Amino acid sequence: MYKTLLLSLLILFTTHASLWAQSRDITGIVRMEEATGGFAGATVLIKGTTSGTITDSNGAYRLTVPASATTLVFSAVGMQTVEEPIGGRKTIDVQLQTDTRQLNEVIITALGTKAERDKFASSITTVEGKNIAKTGETSLLTGLSGKAAGVLITRNGGDPGAGAYIQIRGQNTINGNIQPLFIVDGMPVSNASDNLGTAAGNGIVQQSRINDINPEDIETLEVLKGASAAALWGTRAANGVVVITTKKGRDTNGKxxxxxxxxxxxxxxxKMPALQQTYGQGSGGLYVQGQRNSFGDRIADRTGGADAYITDPTGAAYQGFVTFPDGSQRYAIASGTLANPHGGKNSRDTYDHTTDAxxxxxxxxxxxxxxxxxxxxxxxxxxxxxxxxxxxxxxxxxxxxxxxxxxxxxxxx
Known part of the structure; x- marks a missing residue:
């Protein structure tokens, strides 16, 4: 019994000593490119296994690896994965590089300048082009209305193609220009209504130049509101920036x-205003042809029938006639008096000319x-x-x- 127990302990000790001789510790420091200190929180794994460790606050690590391990895998969020062969090394230092392929969280902030969205110190609202196009609006700016927080868009008028007034984060001047800066594919674009910078000319409301862009051609639209936008684009961006990216071709494998x-x-x-059908044209309750300063006679009190025109050139109230394009002629109707408020106006017919306009x-x-x-x-x-x-x-x-x-x-x- 004693000999058997001693032999068992000897075998167990020999086995552990053999396993200890086969395993070894590997140390090192993980750094990031262009950084002086270590990279904390990086993962170090033995390739093909789930065994590993993470780096401390100084980027240092220590890992016990078996003799069968051949490669260590170093990885971190936002960084490229690095594989290092172990060989006979006991110290393995690694430098991680930024993974430039992850572009979903990258925004364009200036000409050729990119920044990560969570590190950009400005308020940004992104609107996809398809959301602007499906609004059914004929212009880009009116299609943006209600899509971006803190952006006020008002039509310059109801005419087709009329421009729109865009204001970001409140009024900051009384009579100056508060239009934001528009950037289309990296190039500044003017949004002036015309060469004089006025909203209307010859009674016609002008359109905004930014409305020349077809909403179907827009990939994304970003609204930059913070002070850092002005720092990137200059003084013209003091009222905000609207960055427009148009659609480009894609890799479709030749299709x-x-x-x-x-x-x-x-x-x-x-809705149309209600048509007044109680009084005719005139002044002070009397029918006066062409007078619109006040109410005329009551239409319900007229006798009905045809109107009486003054056709005699020798008459005291004769005013001549008007010839219309179709060749017909129209004479004046006698004005009313206190004794006869309707004058020569006898017809009770009323006309709604809104459909003419x-x-x-x-x-x-x-x-x-x-x-x-x-x-x-x-x-x-x-x-x-x-x-x-x-x-x-x-x-x-x-x-x-x-x-x-x-x-x-x-x-x-």
Whole structure:
């Protein structure tokens, strides 16, 4: 019994001594590129296993590895994974590099300048282009209305193609310009209404230049509101920045994508003012043709029948006649008196001329987008046509034709 117990302990000690001789400790420090200190929280694993450790606050680690281990794997969030062979080394130091392929959380802040969204010290609102296009609005700015917090957008007028007033984070001047800076694919774009910078000319409300962009061509739109926006883009960005990125071609393995969209919309005046049908034209209760300063005679008190015109040139109240384009002639009607308030006005007919000025407006918006590419080259060709008729019959139309060609190619590595 004693000999058996002694032999068992000897075998157990020999086995542990053999395993201890086969395992070894590896130490090292994990750093980040262009950084002086260590990288804390990096993961160090034995490849092919779940055994590992993490670096301390100084980036140092210690890991016991078996003799069968051949490679250590170093990884961290936002960094490229590094694999190092163990070989006969007891100290393995590693430098991690930023993973530049993770672009979903990267934003463009200035010409060629990129920053991580969670490290950017400015308030940013991002709107996808498809959300602007599906609003049914004919212009980019009106389609943005209600999509970005802290952004006020007001139409300059109801005319087709009329521009819009955009204001970011409140009024900061009494009579100065508070329009934000617009950047389209890295280039500043003017949003002035015309060369004089006024909103209207010759009684016609002008459109904004930014509305020349077809909403179907927009990939994303970002609104920068903070003071850092002005620091990046200069004094013109003091009122905020609107960064617009247009669509580009993509790698489709040589296939061609064709997208066609057609929209038809109808507009009507929501409510008309009630038509007054109690009194005729005149002054002080008397019918006076052409007088609109006050109320005339009561229409219900007229005798009915045809009106009495003054056709005798020798008459004291004769005022001549008017010849209309169709060749017909119209004479004046005798004005009323205290004894006869209706004068020569006998008809009780009333007329609603609102339909002469207003109509059912409509617009058609057609667009086509052709794109494709491969790993080295891509292209995008788009065309859009907008034809709008307003609710006012005369001089109320807007037409817009937009065409874009975007081609990029990587000739060499």
């Amino acid at each position: 061609v994508n064709i997208t066609v969209k057609s929209t038809v919309s109808f507009d009507r005046v929501n 207003f109509q059912t407006g409509h617009f058609t918006d057609n667009s086509i987008n052709i794109s494709g590419g491969n790993s080295r080259s891509n292209f995008l060709v788009s065309y859009g046509n907008l034809n709008q008729q307003g609710v006012i019959r005369a001089y109320s139309n807007y037409q817009r034709n937009t065409a874009r060609v975007s081609v990029s190619s990587q000739f060499t590595d």
